[in-house]
Amino acid sequence: MSALREALRDLPDAVFADVLESDDAYLLVVDMPGVTAETVDVSVDGSRLRIEARRVKDLPPEFDYVEEERSLFLDVELPLPPGVTGADAEGSVERGVLELRLPKAQPTPETTIPVE
Numbered sequence: 843m844s845a846l847r848e849a850l851r852d853l854p855d856a857v858f859a860d861v862l863e864s865d866d867a868y869l870l871v872v873d874m875p876g877v878t879a880e881t882v883d884v885s886v887d888g889s890r891l892r893i894e895a896r897r898v899k900d901l902p903p904e905f906d907y908v909e910e911e912r913s914l915f916l917d918v919e920l921p922l923p924p925g926v927t928g929a930d931a932e933g934s935v936e937r938g939v940l941e942l943r944l945p946k947a948q949p950t951p952e953t954t955i956p957v958e
Contacts, residue, residue: 845921875938886928
């Protein structure tokens with residue numbers, strides 16, 4: 843889990859993230875103003891979580907940017923906590939807040955392995 847926390851510290855200054863933990867899952871909450879479900883892609887590749895997001899900006903036509911502090915794109919790879927594979931993960935975006943529920947792997951019950 844500490845690798846994920848360290849990686850979150852390296853996010854751009856305009857992106858804020860929290861990690862919460864329950865007995866059966868992690869919840870990653872990422873504030874990304876302007877991002878919608880249509881403009882974000884999340885995937886798991888091995889032990890890495892990849893988030894690609896694009897902010898949508900609606901500007902009044904009579905205005906131009908004088909200075910822009912927030913990037914239009916976010917493309918990050920984060921290490922998954924131990925025991926998380928991305929299987930049965932769920933995500934949602936509401937008002938620019940991305941929530942990813944990452945279930946922990948369930949321990950397998952004790953089984954007998956036949957030996958011949």
